[in-house]
Structures are given as C-alpha cells and as structure tokens.
Amino acid sequence: MEKPTLVLKPSIINALFPIFVRNLLYSLVLVVILYGVYYILRFFKLVPFSNAAVIGFFISLLLVIAILPLCYELIKLVNTTYYFYHTHVSAEFALLAIKKHSVNYSQITNISTDISIWDRLSNAGDITIHTGQEQTPSLILTYISSPRRIEKIIYHLIHKNRK
Secondary structure (H helix, E strand, O other): OOOOOEEEOOOHHHHHHHHHHHHHHHHHHHHHHHHHHHHHHHHOOOOOOOHHHHHHHHHHHHHHHHHHHHHHHHHHHHOEEEEEOOOEEEEEEEOOOEEEEEEEHHHEEEEEEEOOHHHHHHOEEEEEEEEOOOOOOOEEEEEEEOHHHHHHHHHHHHHHHHO
16 A cells, blocks of 8 residues: 555644634524514513523523534544545545545646635645546645645645656
8 A cells, every 4th residue: 555645634723713703603693683583572571481591592502503513524624634645635534434535646737725814824724626627526625734835745746746
C-alpha cells in the first residue's frame, strides 16, 4: 500500500465556532418570534403557562437549535481525512461505512481557495480541487489550516506528477 505524502484533517475549531454563532443567531430570531406569539396568546389569556416556564423552554430551545447541528458537523469533521499520494488526492469519511473520493493529479484543471473573514482570523479555509471531467466531480477540502500553503503543496505535487 502506498504511503501518503501528506495527511490533512479539517480544523474543528475553525468549523464549529462560525456554525455555532450562525445557528445561535437563527435560533434567537426563531425564539423572539415564538415569544411574540406567546405574548399575544398570553394577552388574550389563551396560554396558562407562567413566564418563568416559557422563558426556560425558550432558552432550552435556543440552545438545542444552536448545538444540535454542531454534533452532526463534529461527527463529520472528526471522521474526515484528506490523503495526498504521489499520483492522486483522496478524501475519506470513515464512520460506520467508508466513503472515499479520489482525484488523479492529471485530472485536476485548477484549484480555488475560499477564505472567509473568520478563516482569515484563524488561518484556515476551504480548497476546491476542480476537474475537467463530468464523471469526476470536484473535491472540496473543508476547514483546512494554512490553505495557501497547502494549495502551493498541491500545485507542487501536480507539477511533480506530470514530469
């Protein structure tokens, strides 16, 4: 079995913090709307619950909506690995089953890097490896630390493979 020249894992902190903040904001909007509905129903005396019980429920709902997607993303990130071999790059997700996607360096047409504001602060980003063939979809390396350095390494591996 060929030994990989480079092995990468997604940056968990870089992935989870922005997702948590986004989900927290979405759930906050939802809770404010639901609290408005509750307030209207309470005004017309249609709801028998106390304010303390309802506020406790809404805080719990807020946290569940913000944290539940993080669990899914954490499972996905912990079980994803990117392998760079002499001839190809592959992404592998291994939990109960193993899902693997490979691209030969000869099929790569270009590489794009996506670095958001948060990614710039934490020195991470996404790298998309594009192929020119429809049957071989692009390979997206998500939440990679030092994406510009990794992009240069990938270009070096492509150039080395084509010689």
